Amino acid sequence: MAKLELRNVVKRFGDVVVCNGINLDVEEGQMVCLIGASGAGKSTLLRCINLLEPTEDGGIFLDGTDIAVPGLDPQAARKKIGMVFQNFNLFPHMTALENAMLAPRRVYKKSRSELETDVASLFTRFGLADRMQNYPDQLSGGQQQRVAIIRALAMRPDVMLFDEITSALDPQLVGEVLDVLLQLKQQGMTMVLATHEMQFARQAADKICFLKDGQIIEEGPPEQLFNAPKHVATKEFLSRALK
Amino acid sequence: MTRRELFEHRQKRRSIMIAATSTILVLVAVIVFVPMTPGWEKVQKSFFNGAVLAKTFPRLIEAFKLNIMIFLWSAPLIAILGLLVALARDAKSPALFPLRILSTAFTDVFRGVPVILTVYLIGFGIPGLGLPRPWNSPYIWGSLALILTYSAYVAEIFRAGIDSVHPSQRSAALSLGLSERQVMRDVVLPQAVRNVVPSQMNMLIALQKDVSLLSFIGPVEIFRQAGVFKSLLANFTPYVGAAIIFLVVTIPATRYADYLLARQSRERS
Missing domain, CATH: 1.20.5 (Single alpha-helices involved in coiled-coils or other helix-helix interfaces)
Known part of the structure; x- marks a missing residue:
């Protein structure tokens, strides 16, 4: 049994089928990268896994339990699945530290003092100890995105989802955020990324999935998918993406 | 250079x-030509009479304190009721459906009726039930009329503020495992309220002026007091005095609201 299993996940917006029967296994500690053109369904798939979008059909199994059953309270699953967004989405009216402490305070009913050491150690680990008291608009894009990652980690999730988290960053800030991902991988975090960073995916991912029109056309280890893609659509996409 | x-x-x-x-x-x-008009002397005597102004001004200020009192107890209640109505209008739970209907009707009715009419209907109507003192006081029911009318407007502004918070903020908060209620309280509302502070300031300024409408149902606030002096002295200067007192309060407040608005649009750009 894989940590996270998607079985025939279907998501429609009106008549548009965005995820058309997606199957995917993510093993514990694996980093899986979703690649594909904009509109292929990568982001929507991640939002479905986090139950931010209700799915029409299929199952999403976390540790063998289907979390996408209609009518089920999504909160329980979201506690275990962290998500980081393209545009950071930090809460502008809170400091970096307050951003990270809000969810554990409310969801686990812990006090600030109980949490502070724990959360502060996350800031230290990712080189932001001196930025904890800053508000988001006082931080660079790279710093904001690292705070967003810390905020998700503060809930101690089992799985982390990353939705094109470097796409809104200036090129020179991308590296510091990708470094955080590598660090998390070393620590054994289970991760699913939607990304346009092909070089990073090639070097760091355990598995690559190429999505087109809401389906996983091809998947495999990076060497195989990048060096010897089987499907024509994958070849075309990669030849353009790697140019 | x-x-x-x-x-x-x-x-x-x-x-x-x-x-x-x-x-x-x-x-x-203005200085040369206006005094050349044929009626200027009369107007000056009955509207800009220094002696009358000096005589009535202290009493007008005294009466204005009542305006301030009514304003001070109405404003916080308006803020609270307005926020509750705004939240009720967006309530999703089916159990709260009646509340949603009620709050929608509330905003429709009180925004659709002139303030003075609401003041008359509530201010004369409810004491007419023959309630014992102090429950027949026009202060209470007049204030209630203002509170109801202004809450309807304030609620709509709060709703616009809630809508102005980007949906990605909700997504981010939900993804962390917060409940809908926690997302509203901790993430959406603080931002929404901050976004509408300048608009709500303008409502406060309008309220401050509309307190004078209560004069029609009894309380001797500044407008009424000026009217008493007018009849007594057969002179309109007390009204000008009242206008001056209002301006002393409202002009700084208006400037401050404009400043907040300008600062906000700078921050957004």
Whole structure:
């Protein structure tokens, strides 16, 4: 049994089928990268896994339990699945530290003092100890995105989802955020990324999935998918993406 | 000085000159020509009478304290009721459906009726039930009329504020495992309230003026007091005095609201 299993996940917006029967296994500690053109369904798939979008059909199994059953309270699953967004989405009216402490305070009913050491150690680990008291608009894009990652980690999730988290960053800030991902991988975090960073995916991912029109056309280890893609659509996409 | 600075310096001096000249021309026109009108002497005596103003001004200020009192107890209640109505209108739970209907009807009715009519209906109607003292006081029911009317407007502004918070903020908060209620309380509302502070300031300024409508149902606030003096002295100057007192309060408040609004649009850009 894989940590996270998607079985025939279907998501429609009106008549548009965005995820058309997606199957995917993510093993514990694996980093899986979703690649594909904009509109292929990568982001929507991640939002479905986090139950931010209700799915029409299929199952999403976390540790063998289907979390996408209609009518089920999504909160329980979201506690275990962290998500980081393209545009950071930090809460502008809170400091970096307050951003990270809000969810554990409310969801686990812990006090600030109980949490502070724990959360502060996350800031230290990712080189932001001196930025904890800053508000988001006082931080660079790279710093904001690292705070967003810390905020998700503060809930101690089992799985982390990353939705094109470097796409809104200036090129020179991308590296510091990708470094955080590598660090998390070393620590054994289970991760699913939607990304346009092909070089990073090639070097760091355990598995690559190429999505087109809401389906996983091809998947495999990076060497195989990048060096010897089987499907024509994958070849075309990669030849353009790697140019 | 660079040639650009030199140019801008000259431009600036030119525009100051033009503005000063045109202002002086207008002032001269007003000062010279208005007193030449045939009725000026009469108007001056009955509207701008220094002696009457000096005599009535202290009592007008005394009466204005009542305006402030009514304002002070109405404003917080308006804020609370307005926020509750705004939240009720967006309630999703089916159990709260009646509340949603009720709050929608509430905003429709009280925004659709002139304030003075609401003041009359509630201010005369409810004491007419023959309630014992102090429950027949026009202060209570007049204030209630203002509270209901203004809550309806304030609720709509709060709703616009809630809508102005980007949906991605909700997504981020939900993804962390917060409940809908926690997302509203901790993430959406604080931002929404901050976004609408300038608009709500304008509502406060309007409320401050509309307190005078209570004079029609009894309380001797500043407008009523000015009316009493008018009848007593057969002179309109007390009204001008009242206007001055209002302006002393509302002009700084308006400037402050404008400043907040300007600062906000700077922050957004």
